Amino acid sequence: MPDAVLDAFQRPLASLRLSVTDRCNLRCRYCMPEDEYVWLPRTSILTFEELDRVVRVFSRLGVRKVRLTGGEPLLRHDLPALVRLIARVPQIDDLALTTNGLLLAKQATALRAAGLRRVTVSLDTLRPERMLAFAKSARHADVLAGIRAARDAGFEHLKLNSVVIRGFNDDELGDLIEFGRAEGAELRFIEYMDVGGATHWSMDQVVSQGDMLAALAQRYGPISPVPGDGRAPAERFRLPDGTTFGIIASVTAPFCRTCDRSRVTADGTWFTCLYAGRGVDLRAPLRGGASDEELSTLIRTTWQGRTDRGAEERLGVADRGALYRIDSLRADPHREMHTVGFVNRDHVVRRPNGEASVRQPLTAG
Ligand code: SAM
Numbered sequence: 511m512p513d514a515v516l517d518a519f520q521r522p523l524a525s526l527r528l529s530v531t532d533r534c535n536l537r538c539r540y541c542m543p544e545d546e547y548v549w550l551p552r553t554s555i556l557t558f559e560e561l562d563r564v565v566r567v568f569s570r571l572g573v574r575k576v577r578l579t580g581g582e583p584l585l586r587h588d589l590p591a592l593v594r595l596i597a598r599v600p601q602i603d604d605l606a607l608t609t610n611g612l613l614l615a616k617q618a619t620a621l622r623a624a625g626l627r628r629v630t631v632s633l634d635t636l637r638p639e640r641m642l643a644f645a646k647s648a649r650h651a652d653v654l655a656g657i658r659a660a661r662d663a664g665f666e667h668l669k670l671n672s673v674v675i676r677g678f679n680d681d682e683l684g685d686l687i688e689f690g691r692a693e694g695a696e697l698r699f700i701e702y703m704d705v706g707g708a709t710h711w712s713m714d715q716v717v718s719q720g721d722m723l724a725a726l727a728q729r730y731g732p733i734s735p736v737p738g739d740g741r742a743p744a745e746r747f748r749l750p751d752g753t754t755f756g757i758i759a760s761v762t763a764p765f766c767r768t769c770d771r772s773r774v775t776a777d778g779t780w781f782t783c784l785y786a787g788r789g790v791d792l793r794a795p796l797r798g799g800a801s802d803e804e805l806s807t808l809i810r811t812t813w814q815g816r817t818d819r820g821a822e823e824r825l826g827v828a829d830r831g832a833l834y835r836i837d838s839l840r841a842d843p844h845r846e847m848h849t850v851g852f853v854n855r856d857h858v859v860r861r862p863n864g865e866a867s868v869r870q871p872l873t874a875g
């Protein structure tokens with residue numbers, strides 16, 4: 511790639527996650543568990559034109575993959591209009607969406623027609639009563655309808671994300687694979703991470719990649735690895751009958767070494783690592799009249815200085831607990847609590863004008 515911008519460890523700037531809203535219509539225990547949140551003010555959320563400009567600038571620095579996320583991205587009004595804009599950016603050859611699926615049945619056809627190529631739907635359990643207990647939602651049937659609508663709309667490579675948590679859904683791995691097979695979707699099992707609102711995280715709830723493989727081998731027989739390009743976060747595997755699935759072992763086998771991802775939050779803060787405590791404010795220059803050249807320089811120099819290895823560093827922490835504890839937030843509500851793009855933004859960003867963007871559980875003070 512002639513225009514690749516490399517960081518301090520020679521990792522290219524190649525993949526961008528764009529959070530289009532901080533809001534979510536689920537309250538998953540591992541992500542946004544509180545009933546109430548202070549949402550970002552609407553005026554601070556990047557407009558579609560601003561998001562399109564961000565993507566264009568990043569694409570000229572080497573970004574080829576864009577994934578729309580949140581919060582729940584389908585809560586953003588008229589998302590297909592944004593997809594249409596980004597689909598027109600010539601360098602972007604992979605445009606994808608991660609959604610909880612609740613609103614997907616209504617929007618799948620319009621999103622596909624607008625140029626969205628790939629969809630990943632989060633589905634942690636096949637049991638409605640578990641979703642009710644874990645995500646405080648009785649809308650399991652809507653998620654299944656969303657998955658079917660995505661399949662019918664003809665997206666390439668439909669994927670299902672399942673965060674595996676011991677004692678919650680670790681007895682459903684095989685059933686989820688069977689469901690995926692029936693629906694033409696591939697499972698991605700994700701190790702439970704200590705990021706975001708995962709304030710109840712503890713290592714004993716993490717089901718490691720090794721444990722997942724052992725459980726699946728018991729049901730299906732020998733499992734073989736599928737060779738990949740070494741850059742995707744998921745390692746893929748094949749069951750004896752040919753069915754494939756992936757595991758994202760972000761906790762026990764982090765992929766920092768090849769991480770080419772970064773994230774822009776809904777209000778325009780750019781994070782170069784999921785575990786980073788601070789981001790770079792892109793909104794101020796965007797709204798302050800910066801030229802594309804000035805934005806490019808800011809992004810290029812930041813990336814060239816990037817030394818993040820957040821997940822690997824966490825691996826070395828003895829007595830690892832949740833990255834941030836709710837009591838520390840209560841004690842100091844302005845403490846930086848990071849979670850990004852991927853994510854809700856329980857987080858404070860201080861901007862050059864002194865304004866602080868805060869989105870925290872109301873319980874945090
Ligand atoms: N609302 C959308 C959704 O549910 O897919 C997009 C945002 S969500 C934060 C993106 C993905 O991150 C989901 O698949 C979710 O399950 C996963 N996730 C959230 N918190 C996590 C955690 N603590 N550990 C591992 N994965 C997590």
